[in-house]
Amino acid sequence: MIIFEWLLRALLGGGGALLVWVAWPVSKGAWQAQQADPVVTKLRWDYKVDLGDVRLAIESLDRAIAFDPTATRHMQRSELLAAAALVPTFERTPAQRTEWLERAEADLNFGLGNDPGRGVQWLRLAVIRLGLEGPSQRSIAPLLMSIDTSPMMLPVWQARLQLILDNWQAFTPQQREYVGIYVARTWRLSPNKRWFAAAIRTPLDELFVRYFVRDEPGAQDELTRLLAEKRK
Template sequence: MLGLGGLLLVWFAWPVMKSAWQAQQADSAATALRLNYRLSLDALLNAIDRLDRAVDLDPTAGRYFQRSELLAGAALSPNFAPTAQQRTEWLKRAEDDLRAGLGDDPARGIQWLRLSSVRLALGGPSQASVAPLLMSIDTAPMLLPLWPVRLRLVLDNWQALTTAQRETVALYVARTWQLSPNHEWFADAIRTPVDELFVRYFVRNEAGAQEELTRLLTERRKKKS
């Protein structure tokens, strides 16, 4: 019986082990995209193929999230110039993977944030992008490393936010200013005069915030000139 039990264990574990091996072959490509390193198209397509196999063997939330990161990274990376059709295909596949993964593991703030980014890239500012953005905040509200991307998404989606959503987001941004030891990323999120108005509004009640934003923005403008 022990021999049979061991055989059954290997039988059931084999797809998981093989899936992990396939996914590992895509790690270098995912890392290159994450760090904005150069990556050849052949290496990217090979990594996508590896993760396709990994998902087929072990369709868990983690595998879906891995593939979504690779697909979204490839679609949005400045190092690639895919056709509009290819970019849309990668983004739609990433969206499908994120929906599948979050259906099984919804308490993942970074994945909700990625879904918001993907939907913004696919359809522009909309409640389709806002909803996962707010879920990201709900599931990981004070995870500071996520807030630079969140703030950009808030600004990009501002026109699609309802009044109640705007008030909620404004409170979180102000709280994040209070908790953040470094406010450089607030200035980095500002790309237009309208962005600046909103960010200044978010932190209007924070002591010294307006002066600090002015200093940070002035430093950036001097570097560009």
């Protein structure tokens, strides 16, 4: 009996040491990732942030990934890399912009390969590929995946509509029909349709949006009213 108790304690002790050994990189990775959280929060809320702060946050996530290379960590870094490349007020060279977008794309390819049910991340991948290549099927593919995985996520509907408009020339006829049905459905389900007006940036955008909602009762008049409010 004493022998069995000793063996049990030895196994528990060994298991505890193993647990510490396994958990240590995860804890270090989490601590490093937390250093980037304030910058991520500022970017998401559109607060003022310097490119230097974004660079430091990216470096923190570089270290976090070195300790704990999970899909989530790669997705977190992609958000910062995309911001560094695409926020209009940041000063960077074209080469830097391309490098950051390519790194962000690689992070998302890894992250979504391991955790494909992330609609927002698919949408970010569509934005990044649009930034790298312009309108293309490579941007459209993740855009459609974003719709398929998170169709009812209202906070990203405006960004999706803008991506649909930006990629319109590259859609196939079947894809155009699919996204047209999707946009009409978001119109019907939106409690507040001001985001449609916010997504319209050019007369051509307006033409397409009016076409998408052509069969929705009262949509044309409401769009006219919303656009008039936007222009005030």
